Amino acid sequence: MHLNLPHVYVELLDTDDQPVKPGEPGKIVVTDLNNHGMPLIRYRVEDMGVYSEKSCPCGRGFPMLERLEGRVADFLKLPDGGQVAGISLVERTLTRVPGVEQMQLVQDRLDRVSVNRVRGSDFTEETDALLISAMREVFDERVALEVVDVSRIPQEPSGKYRFSICKV
Ligand SMILES: [Zn+2]
Missing domain, CATH: 2.30.38 (Luciferase; domain 3)
Known part of the structure; x- marks a missing residue:
């Protein structure tokens, strides 16, 4: 290009x-x-x-x-000024953590990211802990991480599914 x-x-x-x-x-x-x-x-x-x-x-x-x-808006921000492409973080996590049907990351503050996830058929008690530790490889302890149990990830009006949403 x-x-x-x-x-x-x-x-x-x-x-x-x-x-x-x-x-x-x-x-x-x-x-x-x-x-x-x-x-x-x-x-x-x-x-x-x-x-x-x-x-x-x-x-x-x-x-x-x-x-x-x-x-x-699909890039998440790191406290040190760096940026993370949500799509690659989500794709990498989904291939490594069993038990997640779908997930979406939502950053509403620089120091807080919610992990919205839909349980998959192989979901176990360990799934959420594995999710958090996968996220911790990117977000250090300054960023609060929270797993939110959702039944579905809504699509955008365009029909597209957003892997991450940054509101800061
Ligand atoms: Zn050329």
Whole structure:
């Protein structure tokens, strides 16, 4: 994915609005250089992207995006300013912890994350403890973790199922 710099200036910013390094996800902020009727200046598209360290063999020489990483609101925040993609955390946890049918992470404060989970057929008394310890590999003791027993994870109006929701 080339960034077509003569037409659009693209910034990838961290939670302090500073540029991220290649390989790290950042909020995509766009300045449209060609649109005189309705210019967009540092417009936040609310998606996350990652700079590529590679250059394209086609020879245009523009920087490239490695990938898009989903919506800004789908990233959870760490107390030290880092960010975690909820989708990869949920996918990794579901493959390692038996007994969970579905789960969704909701961060309503910087120091609190709720783990909403639907019990699976192989749910045991150990499942929730395993869930918490899997989360602890990412969130240290400054973040309170709580498992919430739910019967289903509601879909968004679009029909999509969100793996994580950040409200801070
Ligand atoms: Zn190319």
